[in-house]
Amino acid sequence: MNRRKLRDFLGTKLMLVVTVAVSLLFFSIFFLLLFKSLLIFEQHSLTEILFSSSWNPGFNQFGLYPIIVGTILVTGIALIIAVPISILSAVYIAEYAPKKVRKVIRPFIDVLAGVPSVVYGLCALLFLVPFVKDVVAPWFGIETTGYCILTASITLAIMVFPIIISLCVESFHAIPLSLREASLSVGATKWETVKKVIFRASAPSVISAVFLGFGRAFGETIAVNMVVGGITRTPSTLFSPGQTLASLIVSAYSDMMSSPLYESALMMVALILFIVVLLFNIFGIFVLRRANKRWNV
Amino acid sequence: MSTESRIQIETKNLNVSFHDHVVLQNIDIKIPAKKLTAIIGPSGCGKTTLLKSFNRLLEIQDDVKIAGQILVDGKNILRPHLDVPDIRKKMGLLSQKPYPLPMSIRDNVAYGLRIHSNKNKDEIEKTVEHCLQEVGLWNEVKGRLHDPASQLSVGQQQRLCLARAIAVEPEVVLCDEPTSALDPLAAQQIEKLLLKLKKDYTVVLVTHTLRQAKRVADYVIFLYFGMVIEQGPADIFFNNPKNPETKAYLSGEIS
DSSP: OOHHHHHHHHHHHHHHHHHHHHHHHHHHHHHHHHHHHHHHHHHSOHHHHHHOOOEEGGGTEEOOHHHHHHHHHHHHHHHHHHHHHHHHHHHIIIIISOHHHHHHHHHHHHHHHHSOHHHHHHHIIIIIHHHIIIIIHHHTTOOOOSOSHHHHHHHHHHHHHHHHHHHHHHHHHTSOHHHHHHHHTTTOOHHHHIIIIIHHHTHHHHHHHHHHHHHHHHHOOHHHHHHSBOOOSOOSSTTSOBOOHHHHHHHHTTTGGGOHHHHHHHHHHHHHHHHHHHHHHHHHHHHHHHHHHHHOO | OOTTOOEEEEEEEEEEEETTEEEEEEEEEEEETTSEEEEEOSTTSSHHHHHHHTTTOGGGSTTEEEEEEEEETTEETTSTTOOHHHHHHTEEEEOSSOOOOSSBHHHHHHHHHHHHOOOOHHHHHHHHHHHHHHTTOHHHHGGGTTSBGGGSOHHHHHHHHHHHHHHTOOSEEEEESTTTTSOHHHHHHHHHHHHHHTTTSEEEEEOSOHHHHHHHOSEEEEEETTEEEEEEEHHHHHHSOOSHHHHHHHTTSOO
16 A cells, blocks of 8 residues: 555544544443432432422432423523524524624624623623612512522523524525525515515524524523522522522532532433433424425525 | 517616626616517626616615616606515516425415415415416426425426416516526426517516527617627517627627
8 A cells, every 4th residue: 555545544544533432422421421320310219300399418309390490491581582582683684784784793793602601690690680680570579689590591591692693694694695586576575575485494594593592501501500599499480599400510519529429419410411402402303304394495 | 679569668877886896887778568578698798687677686785886767667666765576576587597485386376466465365276376377387286286396396496486476467577597497398398488478478588598589589688798789679680780799799709
């Protein structure tokens, strides 16, 4: 074998090995988490863990229900706020804004998407917490410290905006001009074109953008931890303090070495995070396929 | 041009530039109603730009400057504060490649109808069938009107786009090299349809194949480097061109 062919051979094999190693990470992490969680499953049933509402590791109580509720509320409300606003903003940037405005806005949004989450957390701590405490909660006649589910949701929504906007703008831009012309030339207005043609043609990409936004919101740890309140009680209102799965791990990891059972419990929380993200990815692929099948252009 | 023919579209000193690059210069043309007018010329000479200026589709692109007048039925459509969708509705567009909308075959044809008319379901259904019959697609698709339009062949898609265009009852059909992406058989079907359409519509056809222009055109406009070199009735244009550049183009010396 001459040297060129040898290099080609080695290069190919090296890339293969690296790729296999990276893929193996997936399985190693999964099995590590599973293995470490076994201890807690030996002593507590899955139903008890998922549906019991007392989390009190010192007293051998590992009910995740309040934290699961907190996670669903925080992530769900964040997306309810973020998705419509982001999509409307993306439509404006991609379809309506003059070229100059577009050129100025886009880099800002891309930078926002890359700002470390702790910065968002700090800003939320300084502005959002007092705002929710002094302005929003009094509207509803509720007293709160400001460290609550709603504050965490708004913080996450703000963090998710730039991701969804950026991806949606890109997907709107990828739609051929001629498809717009096809709609406009039968006398449709711009908004009719956006609503009936652009949204449909870009549905698969918009759906992936929302899923990515979900991933970011669901897994976000530090910014949530700074404002959510960190109380493991089932929240009674959106102004109650709460806890999320990811935030729980970061709050508790310094204590977790105190008992093997506590450590195992946190590993199990990590396993839940892992599995949910995995399921959502699979679900995402499934939804994308359906959307593509239905509306492929 | 025969005297009895009404002028549907007329431009006066039309100038168009993209990013300060001049694409069309001092265009003065007249397009007769209910005839087939071919706009010919080598690629890059501004044919498509001219065509899309007629229904104000140019302005959806960035950095376009349009000056001059475009008179449709004697009214300047470049005046400010006009209802642009209404202008566009009068002019159907058939593009180079078919672009079916991301919806079912039936919804593609019904798309414009639902926007403009308050016809009830049955009437829409009837119009859809009528338009699909007009373009010779009905028998091929009547059993699968609810399938996505993207499942049709390219030739069928192009006919579907034509059906979509005529469903809103335009006065003009603008065609931008509508056969260039099609196989010869499908291209022939479209050509036949265009000849049929000119009884009821003013057809403007951009084409870069001279033979096609010779086969179908009543009236010809020859563009070269963004300027009108010659225009006139097809028989005079092809048999007795006046301009030396037209002669050169017709004989294949410039392309």
